Amino acid sequence: MxxxxxxICLLLxxxxxxxxxxxxxxxxxxxxxxxxxxxxxxKVDLSWYTGTVNPxxxxxxPICGTDAHTYDNPCTLCIASM
Numbered sequence: 001m002x003x004x005x006x007x008i009c010l011l012l013x014x015x016x017x018x019x020x021x022x023x024x025x026x027x028x029x030x031x032x033x034x035x036x037x038x039x040x041x042x043k044v045d046l047s048w049y050t051g052t053v054n055p056x057x058x059x060x061x062p063i064c065g066t067d068a069h070t071y072d073n074p075c076t077l078c079i080a081s082m
Contacts, residue, residue, distance in 0.1 A: 005044065009075040013059065016074050044082050 059073045071077040
């Protein structure tokens with residue numbers, strides 16, 4: 001399951017990009033708007049991994065979490081919510 005995690009994040013990224021491309025700029029910005037990210041997994045065991053996780057460091061698309069923290073991109077938000 002850990003091997004498929006980057007694939008899931010990539011899929012989530014392309015779904016979000018498709019949504020943004022179809023909706024236009026006004027519907028998805030500002031990032032604290034009504035758009036919510038629904039992660040496919042509620043719990044993932046990453047206890048074996050000791051490094052930091054940012055699968056897309058070059059993708060800067062700030063998005064606000066419900067914890068009032070701004071994340072660099074939807075994938076880091078998804079990871080933090082697990």
